[in-house]
Amino acid sequence: MYASITPFDLVPSNYITLDFSKENKELEDVNFEDIESFNAYVFDKLKAENVKMGIGGWLENRVVYNQISHFQGAEQRSHHLGVDIWMKAYSPIFCPENCTIHSYKNNEGNGDYGPTIVLKSLAANVYYLFGHLSLESIKGLQNRKVIKKGEHFAEVGPYPENGNWPPHLHFQVMNSMEGKMGDFPGVCAASELDHYKTICLNPYPFLDLPELD
Structure with missing residues (x-):
């Protein structure tokens, strides 16, 4: 049994599922390059x-x-490898x-993680990445x-220091850091997905949550 990583119980009365895939037509009216617009969309939904x-x-x-240059390249990176918990x-x-x-770092740059902390389990070969911190x-x-277990060790960061995102925690679980320190891909290209599926574990059991996506 894992301790809750959030200040609120992860029960249906405390959260909603947010969809950032193309199936959500509401996103057509959101300018993700405008942090105020993006932030308003997220927190208006919660309210x-x-x-x-x-x-x-x-x-x-x-x-x-698709709208953030940090994820552009020879191949678009768009597959999210962790779970996001949007909160104040x-x-x-x-x-x-x-x-x-294990390691920590300020991953500076628009669209990046901002401050991260990576923890290594004392009981298993498991690494926890916490991104977009203060x-x-x-x-x-x-x-x-x-x-x-259960110790308060970090807090959700505000924008722009958190990589210029609406406040949220990026929580990712891996069985290897592949030699990286304070950073690990949180989004990958379609051609990389099979590789990262072998490394990035399903985070929901670690949160005592059912499959949400």
């Missing part, structure tokens, strides 16, 4: 449903990335199980420091 959080995104093929900036984040700090979250950290 309308009277919930604390929006959740979703595991392996979702997202249209949002500075919401506390808690450790799911006894871990050590800058305060990574101050004074040390690799290999023990973080206990």
